[in-house]
Amino acid sequence: MKGTDAYRRRCRRSILLLRGAVLPLAALTLAGAPHGALAAGVAEDWIWQYQLGSSANNQSGNTPPSVSQLFEIYANRCPSSVAPVTCTSENIGYEKVVINGAPMVSAYATLNESDVNPQWIGGSVTYTASADATLYYQLYIAAVSPAASSFLSVPVVATGNVSGSGIGSWSAEIKVSQGSNVLLDQISGSNSIIPGNGNFKQTLSLVPGDTYDVSLTASADVQTAGGDSETAFAMADPSFEIAPSCGCAQDFEILLSPGISNGVLPVPEPSSWAMLLLGFTGLSIVGYRRSVQSA
Numbered sequence: 001m002k003g004t005d006a007y008r009r010r011c012r013r014s015i016l017l018l019r020g021a022v023l024p025l026a027a028l029t030l031a032g033a034p035h036g037a038l039a040a041g042v043a044e045d046w047i048w049q050y051q052l053g054s055s056a057n058n059q060s061g062n063t064p065p066s067v068s069q070l071f072e073i074y075a076n077r078c079p080s081s082v083a084p085v086t087c088t089s090e091n092i093g094y095e096k097v098v099i100n101g102a103p104m105v106s107a108y109a110t111l112n113e114s115d116v117n118p119q120w121i122g123g124s125v126t127y128t129a130s131a132d133a134t135l136y137y138q139l140y141i142a143a144v145s146p147a148a149s150s151f152l153s154v155p156v157v158a159t160g161n162v163s164g165s166g167i168g169s170w171s172a173e174i175k176v177s178q179g180s181n182v183l184l185d186q187i188s189g190s191n192s193i194i195p196g197n198g199n200f201k202q203t204l205s206l207v208p209g210d211t212y213d214v215s216l217t218a219s220a221d222v223q224t225a226g227g228d229s230e231t232a233f234a235m236a237d238p239s240f241e242i243a244p245s246c247g248c249a250q251d252f253e254i255l256l257s258p259g260i261s262n263g264v265l266p267v268p269e270p271s272s273w274a275m276l277l278l279g280f281t282g283l284s285i286v287g288y289r290r291s292v293q294s295a
Helices: 002-032 146-150 270-294
Strands: 046-052 055-061 066-077 088-100 104-112 127-143 154-166 169-178 181-189 199-206 211-224 229-242 252-256
Touching: 046 066, 046 088, 066 127, 088 127, 088 211, 154 169, 154 181, 154 211, 169 229, 181 199, 229 252
Parallel strands: 104 211
Antiparallel strands: 046 055, 046 127, 066 088, 088 104, 104 127, 104 229, 127 211, 127 252, 154 199, 154 229, 169 181, 169 211, 211 229
């Protein structure tokens, strides 16, 4: 009987220890979930695409997108037109794109042909530089409390910047859509009425449980012909949050495709903190009982 009782006590302590370990893990899971993953049945991938000159690239996945590509442009520089002519290849500009899961995309193109003599590189030559960057991902409104069932839609505030600068041509755009229905389309460019003034803030009415597509694009294009220079830059950088005015921020959560950040770290709910503390309390009690029994 003594052996059986000792065995039962060991089993009881193991169960208590397991409970104490599982509760904190469950609390951490609830505090973090479903961050970084969309609801079941919702596509999770992001897609980025970029093009430097005639070179195009694209990739999809569910890890943080991180792209920073630069392509340098060279031309022959001929300091003298007196034979024998010696020409050297020199950098006259470059094309660059940056894409990340912050999320943000940017494109940059620049050319400086002031030191190039077109006479010795085939006559009148026009150089071009172009950069295009695009990031597609998804946004999902998840209900995280019973009170969420009383809301047919949720006000979501979209803020960000679509801007650029330079002598060349540039454009930047942030779009939120669901199928053919476009809910947000912020665009700025060198041909805009107020080019470069791309800060925006707009409230969207989104339905819980629905998935929305977000696209960011930035484009920059320049060209030179005989002794001039051009530079163009464009960027698109958005963020989303539940409107504080609705009083429902605790009932819903904005989920994005894995690897895409919204710039706001998740804060555990009070119930999650309670479970976390309860779990650690359980560990403390088990440790105390074991020390007493050992004594």
